[in-house]
Amino acid sequence: MTAEVVLEARSLRKYFPTGASKMLQRPTAMVQAVDDVSFGLERGTTLAVVGESGCGKSTLGRLLARLIEPTAGSVLLDGVDVTAASPRELLALRRDVQVVFQDPYACLNPRHSIGQSIGTPIRIQKTLSRSGEKDRVRELMQLVGLNPEHYNRFPHEFSGGQRQRAGIARALALQPKVIIADEPVSALDVSIQAQILNLMEDLQTTMGLSYVFIAHDLSVVRHIADRVAVMYLGKIVEIGDPRSVYERTAHPYTKALLSAVPVADPRAAGGRSRIVLTGDVPSPVNPPSGCRFRTRCPKAEARCASEEPSLEARAGSDGVDHLVACHFPD
């Protein structure tokens, strides 16, 4: 299979002004939420973006879906630069890239029936007639494992997992090419998480979807990702084939992240050595010079403060897709 890139990010940056932007005051500082992020997503595959709160992963997701404008850089959909799209083109673009959010309850209108909510994109894009819309919504509900008879029920009558199914159905309504899933299972119970992940995988196989799967949890990602990117303070620090990233981890932050995840195995818990990072994530308003992770890094040396590491192929990766941004990778 030739690798065909469906969605590509090129040097994406998003800076938010911060500080008191009241009358007669210029923004005092910029939050560098996403800083120079590039990657490609191949058709029919899943790229997982992992990081802790404030690393910029959600901002990246919103940039990719063109919900916000990038400060610099571009997003290419099927080779077309969509950052330069006109409003008309943007509307068409919205069909191809859809978003599934973390909290399905917050993004379903409580006064609309679940069927109406799922059909909203169809109504906005006017792709189908009114009756066509209803049929399509019923079909979608079936597809995601909801009972089509429940078309007229309201969001509060559904469980968290069912609402997330509805969120997915709505994202699928316009037959998109790419789905940006922003922590789609984080708010769900463990037993339900697996159901939703299975559903997403099934849909990917049958509909040839490509996913950008945003998560804070490496264990969820391990299962679903074809490629994984680890973010820290707005930058990708490590990206590549999950097997290589997980088993031949090169970046100290990824290592810490992996070792911090509690393992559901009491026998393993005692034996392994855990890297506990000290301190908190520094403010993205004023990130550390050089390597942004250096303030918490057990390996940091003088060079890390002066020189920013670039994303390069991991030494000895032998052609396996695995890049790392570290001066002293393992």
Place this chain on the structure above:
Amino acid sequence: MTLLSVQDLRVTFGTADGDVHAVKGVSFDVAAGETVAIVGESGSGKSVTANSLLRLNFGADVRTSGRILLEGRDVLAMSEDEVRAVRGRDVAMIFQDPLTALNPFYTVGRQIAEAYEVHHPGTSKKDLREIALDSLRKVGIPEPTKRVDQYPHEFSGGMRQRIVIAIALVNSPKILIADEPTTALDVTVQAQILELIAAMQQEHGSAVVLITHDLGVVAEITERVMVMYAGRVVESASVVDAFATPTHPYTRGLLKSVKSLDTGRHERLESIPGIPPSLIKLPSGCPFHPRCSFASSLGSRCSTEVPELRAVGSSSSACHLPNERLLDLLGGAHDR
């Protein structure tokens, strides 16, 4: 030595839609210095159980029955003043969301001092300040002399949770109830907080009742685990047993869901079918039977008769399946 003994605890909330049976007959013991986890998903009754220990379930219509014996004294039968004396002194609590748990209007120093002063009235201002500083130091807040006079919003989430822990431990309680203490935190911070709780437990010798939905957290720091489902304890076992040889189909399903997340790409994830039951209209018989793959093998028994907790091997399980079948069928949960 049994420190806390919960006997047939039942909690019902009256709502406009009907009675919500949050806890339906939960019994367990906690020994001094022990770490016990109560595991369950949303609606399992784990938090309501935890809150009951300090009578912290509020609402217009809350009905609680059973006994909660703290060193032989029934918390549920105490007067308001007696409970107040227990709260924060004998039994302290850590809440889930450190961002909302601290009072935004007072400095963290004052909030720690207050927790001490309530149970030690008449302590001098100077001593209180020393105690606050000392607490901050113990939970690893850098520059305590400067931080003591700051307000909660000036701290990060992880730091705030440290402060909540400092408040909980200022009176060296006999029992520390931690209600999802790390759920709202990032993984790397979660690791820090879990280590801190474990270290503090060593130092103060407190028993810890950990409420969580995260089996990973359970495996990390606890000795004994109780699995709750729809207001009942369905399994009670040592952590090693619970993970190696779960004796209830629900525990097995949970473990499989978690375990399989660690498996590689494009393997089918094991999941528990269906959705958790509504607490207003619970299924008849065993509350788990509509989602249980073994229920059909026992005819109608699972849908008519509520299983009681009984010994299965070294664990306890509330399942109608015969012991040998439970051990046989479920023992494989640990296999990949």
Place this chain on the structure above:
Amino acid sequence: MIYFVLRRSIFAVVLLLIVSAFTFVIFSALPSDPAALTCGKNCRPEVIESNRERLGYDRPLIEQYGSYMKGIFTGRTYGEEGSSIHCPAPSLGYSYDRHECVTSLIASTLPVTASIALGAFVLWMGIGVGLGTLAALKRGKWQDRVATAFSVIGVSLPTFFLGLIFIMVFVIWTGILPFPRYVGLTENPFDWFMALLLPWFVLAIISAATYVRMTRNGILEVMNEEFVRLGIAKGLSRRRLIVTYVLRAALVPIVTIAGLDFAFLLGGALVTESIFNLPGLGKLTLAAVVNSDLPILVATTMVAAVFIVVANTVVDILYGYLDPRVRAK
């Protein structure tokens, strides 16, 4: 904190300048000729023109505004020597209708309005916050229902209606109170008090109605906060919890709204002053409207604006003081 106060104060001054200019422009844009209003209906054109010159209405608007602002700080003399009228600083203009400096008119009416506002404020905060707190603490019980009923009735009662009913009941039917006739506080404190009792209650009941609801809802909301639960889990007594946790948090927004309401009242309680025949700012304004007495209208509008801007600033600073999260920004 000092920086915060300073910034808010500078902002207030700028705002006042803008408001005053705006007021000035609006009133000058009115179709009526201020000079023509200086003497009666059968006025000779020459008189009008000479008055126009005397009062400065013949000059460009910008200049008029300039001398008005200057007058506030230095005082102002109208007309040539001999027949000139002098209004000492702070001069807010001269009312031809009343043949008096506007400043002295305001100086004589403001204490009346201030008396009404202050008393009513104290009462309404007492009733509103007290009843609201009671309702929240006894949620669902009869006290709550009484408070809610009070709140609904109070909100829906117009001031003039309640005022008239009070006069009927307390003055005409039972004669418990004399008909309100304003007497200065320094002249006779007892009469002052008796005269203001009814207007205080009328205003207080109507304003308190909103505050009952705000306090009740605020308290109930705060009671659901996680930090209050932590307070209970610490073992705080109910009383201490209510005072230091619940009320402290619930009253912050109420205090700020109350500050603005109070300032608004200081600008003149139009209806109340009219019903009870109290010579306050409101009555002055009303009379000025009827007589198209522009200088007074400009001045009372500005005074009201000053109160509101000042109150806004004070409230902002107070908010920063009460809520550490605001202070930081």
